[in-house]
Amino acid sequence: MSRGLGDVYKRQVFNYKVVDRDGKNKKGTIEAPNRDGAEKKLKSEGYSIMSLTEQSSPLGDIGLFKKKVKSRDLGVFCKQFSAVIKAGVTIISALELMGDQIENKTLRKAIQDARTYVEKGGTLADAFRVNPDVFPPIMINMVAAGEMSGNLEICLDRLVEHFEKDNALTSKIKGAMTYPIVVLCVMVIVIIVVLVAVIPNFASMFEDMGTQLPLATRAMMAAADFVKYKWWLLIIIVAAIVFGVKFFKKTPFGEQLFANIGLKAPIFGSLNVKTACSRFARTMSTLMASGISMIDAVEQVAKMMDNKIIRDGLMDAKVQVSKGVPLSKPLKDMEMLPPMLSAMTKIGEETGDIEEMLSKVADYYDEEVEAATNALTSAMEPIIMVILACIVGMIVAAVYGPIMSMYDAMDQY
DSSP: OOOHHHHHHHHHHEEEEETTTTTTTEEEEEEEESSHHHHHHHHHHOOOOEEEEEEHHHHHTTSSSSSOOOOOOOOHHHHHHHHHHHTTOOOHHHHHHHHHHHOOOOHHHHHHHHHHHTTTTOOOHHHHHHHHSSOOOOHHHHHHHHHOOOOOOHHHHHHHHHHHHHHHHHHHHHHHHHHHHHHHHHHHHHHHHIIIIIIHHHHHHOOOSSOOOOOHHHHHHHHHHHHOOOOHHHHHHHHHHHHHHHHHSSSSSHHHHHHHHHSSSSHHHHHHEEEEEEEEHHHHHHHHHHTTHHHHHHHHHTTTTOOHHHHHHHHHHHHHHTOOOOOOHHHHHHHOOHHHHHHHHHHHHHOOOOOHHHHHHHHHHHHHHHHHHHHHHHHHHHHHHHHHHHHHHHHHHHHHHHHHHHHHHHHHH
């Protein structure tokens, strides 16, 4: 009996790695309606499944269209996973349920891989370690601590709070940058339209005048010809600059240079520092409240920092803490961090409630980040308008300068 078109389109292809009855490793592909169907088919043939992943498109394999897992997605997963476990559902069944409900395709596949790993007797934390690009270190370590202490639900609830606040922080920063970026894009589009559609109409008129054109006008006409006839070269130049900057940022000197710029740039530097303080305090509080040692917590926080200077400073702090030095001391020595961070950390150390104190510090810097993003938006708006006015003024002067000169010459006659 032939299958209908609907059945064909619903079937999926999975890559598998298995061990047969003789202990030999095999790999290949299998077609099935879903992941469970593929597993049942392989098990019915006597195979022990090592890995089973849905086959993606070639473009997806190179990561061009791979959907990233955001803090919001992880927060939703942790919230639902915690609720299901609290209801008495086993971890394997909970992972199976979550794997069917999560919308993010990348996260869904990672959860399905985790379920397969746990079914073989592995721990949930080790299952998450299989996909480090999906599950961040803070999540893996807190799940491990929850499994060891028997308080997995509590650790998941703390992760929910952490991811929700991290997502809120990221949203604030993105929101502040949206308006300037949109205005800049519109400005670039307007300039291109003027150069391609408006300037050429004046070019023939200027040629008929037969007079020496001002330098600004000649430069504007040359730019218009370049954009209109050599746009492909412009794309190559822009792409080369983008890839060149990305490559340079990966070099030791480039990473150090951009780290310095990120901390000292006007307006942006203050925002970056406050964001780093918020994430440091929030993550440290979350990790330590879950029973993770301060040394391990500092190391994990250091690894998640994007700025090399702050990352290196925190790694040095970890070394000092391992020698018995209070955390507040190396934080105070890090000149790029505000004194309040080390002062509040010291108070937490003296009172014996450093987790709660760091949580309050994180809340404070969250408010500071919001104020900084509002200040950034307020400062960028007039700057962009001034730049736009200057560019428009230059175009108008270049276009109408020769015309006004021609009228002046006619009046003299």
